[in-house]
Amino acid sequence: MLRILDYPGRRPEAPVTALGLDGMVGLLDDPLPVEGTGPAYAARLDVGPEPILAYCAASAIAVHLAHRSVRPNPLVLFDPMPTTDDDIAHAYADAVAQVPGDGEEPLPFGELPSEPVKFLDAVGADLTRRVDAALRAQGLSGEVTAGPAAHFVRQHLSYLSYLLAARGALPDGPVGPMLQVLSREHPDHRGWLPPGQLTTLRIDSDRAGLTAHEEARVGTASFLATVTRRQYT
Known part of the structure; x- marks a missing residue:
């Protein structure tokens, strides 16, 4: 095998x-x-x-x-x-670009990857807020947005985790x-x-x-x- x-x-x-x-x-x-x-x-x-x-x-x-x-x-x-910090920064920026119009600035990247657990927690919270706001802007309720938001966030956190693990x-x-x-x-x-x-x-x-x-x-x-x-x- x-x-x-x-x-x-x-x-x-x-x-x-x-x-x-x-x-x-x-x-x-x-x-x-x-x-x-x-x-x-x-x-x-x-x-x-x-x-x-x-x-x-x-x-x-x-x-x-x-x-x-x-x-x-x-x-x-x-x-x-x-992987490099630039790879991780680009992957996070990619995720943010998919849910525009929130009005909030992305997290300051800085030294976040030096603390992977805190980084993933912070990015997870940021992306959850962004995708929820984007779906609500389309007139969808919280009950309807919960599933799609969780799937979106999980997919991007999975990729960021992979990049962090390979760094x-x-x-x-x-x-x-x-x-x-x-x-x-x-x-x-x-x-x-x-x-x-x-x-x-x-x-x-x-x-x-x-x-x-x-x-x-x-x-x-x-x-x-x-x-x-x-x-x-």
Whole structure:
């Protein structure tokens, strides 16, 4: 079995499942965790010693998961990179832009992400107020707006939680063997990844088509086959 960490519905690029390998099972399904740190987020996901395949920022969560496993998880990371405060600020601004006309200024971003729980609480309250006001402005009552408001807020908090969990330094301890599969122009973030056995495969592909590229599929399958042979010899 292969565990897939790939945030659903948030990017136009080909998903990890485009590799077409057997035994791929998703790890991120609704309801998604609402946790503001990598360790707390990983603790909400159920995984054994099987390989984890992760895309971009989800690579950080994959590393946190691997550190929780009794046996080392092999990791295959596609264009791995951490999220930044700018990524989180843009995601919050995106949510606010979807409920305009409230008249209130967005929360001052400042140092809020340094306190993830307070940040998520503050953003949740802010978005709840905004979407409720937007729906009431259309003549809808509180009873009617409660469900849609809660769904809207939950979706955006889930994404912000994911970004927060993928932000910052990773655990120091080594994990299992790692393969990073990089598109043509993606920077090599090996200095951010944990110490350990790391193989890099550079694919002549743009980022959008990386996980659908035949060389990525073949390279990933070869890496996983090699790891499996080592486990049983």
